[in-house]
Amino acid sequence: MCAMTIITKGANTPVPAGLLRVAVCRRKAAGAPAVEVSALLLDAVGKVRGxxxxxxxxxxxxxxxxxxxxxxxxxxxxxAQWLELDLPRVEPAVQRVLIAASCDDGTFGAVPGLAAQTVAPDGTIVVHYEVTDASTETAFVLGEFYRRDGQWKFRAVGQGYDTGLAGLATDFGIVVAEPRVSRGPVVNPGVTKVAEPPAGAIPAPAAAAAPTGPAGPAAPTAPITPAAPTAPITPAAPAAPITPAAQGSGGGRALGPFGPEFRPWSRSGRGSREIAARLPAGPVIVEAEHEGEGLFGIDVLDADKQPDRLVHNTVRSPYRGRSLAVAPEGRRLRLRVEAQGAWKVTVLPVSAARPIAPGETVSGSGREVLRWDGPAGDLQGRFDGGRNAQLFCVDALDPGHLTALHEGRLLFNEMGRVDKTVPLSRGPVFVTVKDGEGAWRLKALPIPVLTTTAAPADGVYQGRRDAVVTLVNPWPGRPALLEYDICGAGRQAHTVTQLDEYGDSDGEWMNGTRHGRRGSHLLFARGQERCTLEIRGTSKWRLRVRPVEEAPLLKGPVEGTGSTLLRYQGPPTLLRLFRTTEEAGYLVAHAMNPPRGQSALVADTDTRRRPVVGPVWVDPEGLCCVRVQAGDGVGWRVEPVPLDEAPVIGGRVRRVAGKGFGVVRHTGPETEMLVTHDYGPLSNLIPLIELDENLFPVRRVARSLGHHRIPAGFLQVRGLGEWELERRG
Known part of the structure; x- marks a missing residue:
């Protein structure tokens, strides 16, 4: 995933040379002019070619x-208005792609929050550029994608035009019939207008839209099961004679919206043979069924009866699948069937493609032809890997390219198990599963809301899949309680990373192994106004920001499961921690004192059930919190322990021993002690930490076995096995 880069006017930055989305966004405001967005593809001299x-x-x-x-x-x-750029498909003659905008009923000085964002396929905001100097302009070049030294870059241009879109267009070689246009430059009056999707059909850009509505935990994903076996194949009845009108010969050819319409043509047989269908020229679907062992394949033959395109190829039995082919002009569609068992081949018009409905899951096994008619969104794909980590290959074809099947845009091309999401263009689009020798599932989803610049009233942020989200502090200068519910995607645990103002990682903040799927955490520990998080490895997530005062109060024994944030009000104390379940997962406690934001390790159970004890440090000027980190299903119990229960070494007591984490009080002057530790290969590792009067760790006075100078006061022993301190002075 690429980190977000925030750039200013005139700056440039590299961008991934793949599929990108660009959002030109603005805040809603009464009386603000409407903004129309366009893209211009320029050659080496900076002009359009037509x-x-x-x-x-x-x-x-x-x-x-x-x-x-x-x-x-x-x-x-x-x-927001969205553009989609498939940079690998940009023709070599095109050197720059300009992102422009215009407004007819006002100036850009009256457009609040005008910005351009570039979004990668995984949802990451790659580049953010905000226009801050607009005034009387009625057209604007916000930025440009351009080639440089074999890579693509984006430059924030920020150039305005007082002469409107006509002036901008003229500068780049477009001949505009009228000096003023109402909805974009109508340079080709013959172009048929495409109906604009309804408001809200495509969410506003990531950094511009607040999460909406509460969301409960995601329902468990149903396992992917192979398609049900097909019924035995029976020989097809002889096909009725095809009239010239149905075939498309002569003047009676029936044309559908995507290709010729005709009655399905079918043949059945056993073993290998060639078959030929007299069909109207154009794209068709070849559906095949097969029962029997061994390889089953179908090739489309050219005019010389040589293989031209492989449309089916499998060893699965039984098998049923669909693939696209092109019926030639002036001759029959010839197919060569290679098989050992019984088969049936049916040729269908492309209008018979299986539809994908928004939000619904389409499943299958093997090749398939699907059609998407919805708005731009995302396509979630899952594949079980088949036998021996098979290939899962899916591409997308526009209706205008159905006779040029090699021009499809590759959506998935993975070996083995697949669980990922890719961008899906506005329909109509034909989605073809070209290789999928296993059980697969596809689901069309709306473009997710990734980030927000305003705190939602209910404090809830939610989304699907990997995301970058900015949380806004409703109480600046104060910490907050974060409740989270994060559903992992696949076998890997999710991770949550904090990002700095440049989009660079500040280190991992949470992960599914150590913090579990659900729990609570301290947010805005230093009272920050906002915090940006990168969420990875998730299928669905929900975050809720609450006042830190709503965290449970630790004033006696507390039991729980999973990660929990507790508040503590009182003097420095010791804390006993132990697990209450058989689950041998991660279980650790930390003490934190915002607004200083410092954190100190209290105790680590090292996945064992025996109790451990550690110090809870208290900042007299701060708010003390105890964070119990535990994996899913790990039950625990914590209870405050008075300081006078700490073992004492000093005076007549020359030796003290324990197991795991513990706290010792040394009452004598600084002296030499022998430190021993028994924990197998890690026996030599045993840190001893000096604590101040508030039980905050000051310095490490020992880190290994042997003789060490030990000061007076409280010491934290971070042992894993049995340990012993023996005073030698």
């Missing part, structure tokens, strides 16, 4: 498929 190099809402797809206008989003507080 009208087709302008992409906007009425001409939403570039002929190359490299740039698309994918819709408008409304999150309630923010508005």
């Amino acid at each position: 009208d087709a190099d302008l992409v906007f809402h009425s001409q939403p797809v570039h002929p190359s498929g490299a740039v698309r206008h994918i819709g408008t989003g409304d999150s309630g507080e923010q508005l």
Whole structure:
């Protein structure tokens, strides 16, 4: 995942050379002018090559498929228009892709919060550029993607035009018939307008939309099961004669929205043979069924009866699958079937493609042809890996490219088990499972809300899959309680990392192994105004920011399960920690005192059931919290222990012993002591920590076996096995 880069006008930064989304966003405000977004593809001299190099809402797809206008989003507080750039598909003659905007009924000085964000396929905000100097301009070049030394970069341009979009377009070689246009430059009056999706169909950009509505825990994902065996194949009845009109010959050809319409053509047989279908020219679906051992394959043959395209290839039995092919003009569609058992081949119009409905799961096993007609979103794919880590390959084809099957955009191309999410363009789009010799599931999802710049009223932030989210402190200068519910995706535990203001990692903050799926944590430990988190390895997550005063109060024994934040009000004390379940997971306690934000280790059970004791340090000017970290299903109990219960060494007491973490009080002057520790290969490792009057760790006075000078006062022993301190002075 790429870290977010915040740039200012004139700056540039590299971007991933893959599929990217660009959001031009702004805050909602009464009376603010509407903004229309467009993209211009420029050659080496900085000009468009023709009208087709302008992409906007009425001409939403570039002929190359490299740039698309994918819709408008409304999150309630923010508005955005989205573009999609497939940089590997940008033609070599195109050197720059400009991101432009215009407003007809006002100036950009009246557009609040104008910004451009570039988002990677995994949802990461790669680049953020905010316009801060707009005034009387009616058109704006926000930024540009350009080639440099074999890579792609983004530059924040920030150039405005008082002459409107007509002036901007003219600068880049577009001939505009009228000096003023109402909804983007109508440079090609013959272009049919595409209906704009309804408000909210595509969420506003990541950093511009607040999470909405509470979400409960995600339902468990049902296991992927192979498709049910197909019924025995029976020989097909002889096909009825196909009339010239149905075939498409002569003037009676029936054309559907995506290709020719005709009655399904079917043949059955056993063993290998060639078959030929007289069909109208254009894209078709070849459906195949097979029962029997060994290889089953179908090739489309060219005019010389040589293999031209492999449409089915499997050793699964029984097998049923669908694949795209192209019926040729002026001759029959010839197929060569390689099989040992019984088979049936049916050729269908592409209108018979299996539909994908928003939010619904489509499952299968083997090749399939699907059609998506919804708004731009994400496609979640899961594949069980099949036998021996098979290939899972899925691509997407626009209706205009159904006769050029090699021009599909690759969505998935993975070996073995797959659980990931990829961008899905606005429909209609044909999604073809080209390789999937195992059980697979696909689900179309809306574009997730990734981050927010305003604190939601209920303090709830939620989303799906990996995300970068900025949490806003409702009580600046004060810490807060964070309740979390994070569902992991796949076999790996989720991770949560804090990011700094430049999008760089400040280190791992939580993970599923040590903190569990549900629990509570201290947030804004130093009273920060906001905190940015990167959430990875999750299918669904929900965060809730609450006042820290709502954390349970530790004033006696407390029991719980999983990670929990407790408040402590009182003088420095000791704390006994032990597990109450057989679950041998992670169990550790820390003491924290915001607003200084410092944290100190209290005790670590080392996955054992025996009790351990540690110091709870208290800052007289702070708020003391105890964080119990535990994995899922790990039950625990903590209880305060008076300081006078700590073992004493000094005076006539020359030796003290214990197991695991503990606290010792040395009552004599600084003296030499022999430290021993028995814990197998780690016996030599036993840190001794000097504590101050508030039980805060001051310095390490010993880290290994042997003789050490030990000061007076309280000492924390961070042992793992049996240990002993013996005074020698």
